[in-house]
Amino acid sequence: MKNGKRVAIGARPPANPQADAWVRQGDGADIGKTDLYTARLTLDVTPALRARIKIEAFTRGLTVAEMLRALLEDEFPEKPQ
Template sequence: MSGKCGKRVAIGARPPTDPNAEAWIRQGDANAVQKGELYTARLTLDVTPAMRARIKVSAFTRNTTVAELLRALLEREFPEEGA
């Protein structure tokens, strides 16, 4: 026997939502640009664990993400033509 009892516990009704909270949450949706709209290609790169650690520490100390850090680095190194 698995030790589970055959009782089912009823889940109560969902509590009513606060319309002000819902509006506040949704306002971010209107202003946000979806990641897929900007970045449509994925780049995979093999690095050593030590390099990965250095990149992560650098991103953390700059209060950014690894992706944002690397995008900025690539933009500086490979600017658009005429820029």
């Protein structure tokens, strides 16, 4: 709202199941992180711990997410059904 004018936003279009399915399907060309990891986990840590984690991940040549995923997988392995 830079100049004080309000812009009306139209109504949400009706759901289209075929379009929704198409979006969820993707093109299959490449698998990104959203295809493998679909749940976000938020964890509060101290700034000092966050710094240590980031330094360790950098030292190992990993992202923080990659390193923490590996740690969690080791600690909580998938159990055979």
